[in-house]
Amino acid sequence: MRPAKIPTEELMTSGHLACQGCGATQAMRFALKAMGPKTALVIPACCWSVIDGPFPHTSLKVPICHTLFEAAASTASGLKAGLEMRGDTETVVMAWAGDGGTFDIGIQALSGAAERNEDIMYCCYDNEAYMNTGIQRSSATPVGAWTTTTPVAHYKKRPKKKIIDIMAAHSIPYIATASVAYPQDLIEKFRRAREIKGTRFMHVLAPCPTGWKLAPELSVAMARLAVTSRVFPLIEVTDNGSTWKVWKDFEQTPVADYMKPQGRFRHLTDKEIDSIEEEVDRNWQIMLSRERLSADLPGLER
Amino acid sequence: MRKVIMGNHAVSYGVRACDVKVLSAYPITPQTQVVELLSEMCASGEIDAKFIKVESEHSAMTACVGASAAGVRAFTATSAQGLLLMHEVLHWAVGARLPIVLANINRAVGPPWSIWTDQNDSLSQRDVGWLQIYCESNQETQDTIVQAFKIAETVKLPVMLVLDAFFLSHTFEIVDILEAKDVRKFLPPYVAETKIDVDDPHSFGNLGSPSEYFELRYMIQKAMEEARDVVKDVDIEFKEHFGRGYGVVHPYRCDGADVILVTSGTVASTTRAVIDEMRDEGIKIGSLKIRLFRPFPVEEVYEVLSKAKKVAVIDRNISFGHHGIFFQEIKSALYGRTDVPIFGYITGLGGRDVTPKVIREIADRAVSDEKQERDINWIGVKV
Known part of the structure; x- marks a missing residue:
């Protein structure tokens, strides 16, 4: 990762209503630094409302x-x-939605817009459950997690929906994941996306201390561990969904280090965490194989 | 220019004349020709607009919300299930005070699947805060689109115009086609008072506490009350420009009428033919077409109906567990002001033909002194 210049201009002010350690506010602050003032946001029902x-x-x-x-x-x-019809062709419109509004209830409209390749940015700040309504499971909730609708006795058994695969299948020009623990990378990706025409999909993991049962001061550390444990890889998908680039330049950490500080995973046995790690590894290998495959594809200018 | 066109194309020609900037729609029978012709008009450059071909009616209406929030004219058309899928967004458009115009082709709601006309789709949207105007002819349909934008932008509320499936949407009639250059003098380019603008950033639609929400709802009602006059004024102004006006209600041969039949939509024209026939027989009968349903034209209705000895309301709809919806509206408009008896008749649901014979049956029953149900009489139901 190259260091990016982080603008000092703040487009987000103090006095907002987020919980302590909220990843969604960090995501917004950094994203707007990249996007600049000529940005109009569309916010559906979510924590950010x-x-x-x-x-x-x-x-x-x-x-x-x-x-x-x-x-x-x-x-x-x-x-x-x-x-555009009003004559403002400069403003970038960015939808800013939670995981519920993206993975679940909003996926139809998102799929429609992506298929039409609407000239919009769409950012999902993903806190992995319906946090605004009080921590109910969404299809972005990871396997093994406790939520109020997946109590410990029936914790979430199904894996998190692979939203990046779904978006890549729409052949849109730019897809990226980003993390609040890597603001320089996040800002670079939002800047890159800003300059592209067509539908750009950004997926930012936004730790939620309230819903993850996590000490607020560990929010950024947890975002970093999600990346280094490969639970949430930092990737870019370009060339209309065909070229995958995975960031690998980090020291790998165990999945247990990511899961154990979070109360939502407290009930899991070491054996269960091991099997989750196996799944994480499989997904990581699939991603790397996609990267290799796309590097071998002929005919694409990079 | 006069052309023989179908009702759906009358909608498209109305939109063509209005400098609409964003169109968004999802196909549903019997609305499809509206959007097909609009697509062609956009593709040929006849209309300078973006047409967002969405994946659902919910998205069609939210795209209109986004476009209208940007401060440009937005239009969509739908029918039945499509309108019902939009329901949530219909509320949103009102709360956001966006002057969107929607054409709804009245179609019965399933199950069983039906593509034929009745009014339950639009009338079940009665309380969302949209103006509703029921059209009877293709000329009126085209002209009402133009009026609708002017009304909507004046009172900052969205307007729905409504036409019967097939009986109007697919019926060909002569229409004097409006041209944009002529309409511009009546309907100047839209300048939104508030809009999404990076040079003047505001947050629209964020959390409103009980200390604001109540007042915002009061303001919507005030706008609706204002709309009663605005609809009339716009119609008068339209007549000055184009020589045609429609009123908010249309009384027909009501002078000295003992019995008045209340109608809406295409049933109104059939009813007038029956009125003529009965007047020829010396029966003192007239009809009153309700064109404006929301806001309800209470005074105009009272003015006409209070002079009758009996009122018979024909409803191509039903509020299950109560009565026909126009019947309820008429009753509430006259309540406490007159003791003229009001009878309700349900007919034509799911596109069942409302023929002159059906109207005659209703009229005969209304005229006769035979005892009948006051609130709900089913005409033509085979049980």
Whole structure:
């Protein structure tokens, strides 16, 4: 990773309504540093509907069009079209949705917008459950996790939905994952995405101390461990879904180091964590094989 | 230019004349020709707009919300299940005070699947805060689209115009086609008072506490009340420009009428034919078409119906567990002001033909002194 210049300008102010250690606010702060003031946000129902602040306040210095839970991508499509027809071709419209609004209720509108290759950015800040309503499982909740709807006796048995695979299958020009523990990388990726035309999908892991049952001061450390344990690889998918690039320049850490500090995984036995690590490893290998495969593909200019 | 076109194309031609910037729609029978012609008009450059071909009606309406929030004219068309899927967004458009225009082709709701007309789709959206205007002819349909944008932008509320499936949507009639250059004098380019703008950033639609929400709802009701006059004024102004006006209600041969039949949509024209026939027979009968349903034209309705001895309301819809919906509206509009008896008739659900014979049966029953149900009489039901 190359160091990126992080702008000093703050487009997010203090006085927002997030919990302590909230990854979603860190994600927003860094993303807006990359995006700059010529950005219009579309925020569906999610933690950020509240974090923004109640009327007449807002904690952001960019315009926000709040919208319905399942409608981030479609509202963003309409907003972008409207701005262009108004003669504003410069403003980048970015949908900013949680994992529920992306993986679950919003996936239809997202899939539609991506298939049409709408000229929008879409960022999913993923805290891996319905945190705004009080920690209910979503399809982004990882296997093994406790939530209020997957109590310890019936913890989540199914793996997290592979949203990047789904988005790559839409042949959109740019997809990236990013982490609040690597702000330079995050800012670089948002900057890169900003300059591309078409649908750009960003997936940011946003630790949620409240929902992960985690000490707030460990939020960034946990985001870093998610990457180094390869639970949440930092990748870029370009060339309309065909070229995969995986960041590997880190010292690998055990999955247990990532899971054990989090209360939501406290009930898991060492054996169960081992089997999750096996799954993590399989997914990692699949990703690397995609990277190798795309490097061998003929005919693509890189 | 006069052309023979179908009702659905009358919608498209209305939109063509209005400098609409963003269109978004999802196909549903019997609405499809609206969006097919609009697609062609966009592709040929006849309309300078972006057409977002979405994957659902929910997205069609949210795309309109986004576009309207950007400060440009937005339009969509749908029908039945599509309108019902939009329901959540219909509320949102009202709360956000966005002047979106929607054409709904009245189609019965399943199951069983039906593509034929009745009014339960649009009437079940009665309380969302959209204006509703029921059209009777293709000319009126085209003209009402143009009026609708002007009304919507004046009161900052969305407007739904409604036309019967097939009986209007697929019926060909002569229409005097409006041209954008002529319409511009009546409907100037839209300048939004508030919009998403990076040079003047605001957060729209964020959390409103009980200390604000109540007032915002009060303001919507005030806008609806204002809309009663605005709809009339816009219609008068339209008539000055184009020589055609429609009113909020349309009384027909009501002078000295003992019995007045209340109608809406295409049933209104059939009813007028029956009125003529009965007047020829010396029966004192008239009809009142309700064109504006929301806001409800209480005074105009009272003005006409209070002079009758009996009122018979024809409903191509039903509020299960209560009565026909127009019947309820008429009753509540007259409540406490007159003791004229009001009878309710349900007919034509799921596209069952409402023929002159059906209307005549209703009229005869209304005229006769025979005892009948006051609130709900089913006409033509085979049970």
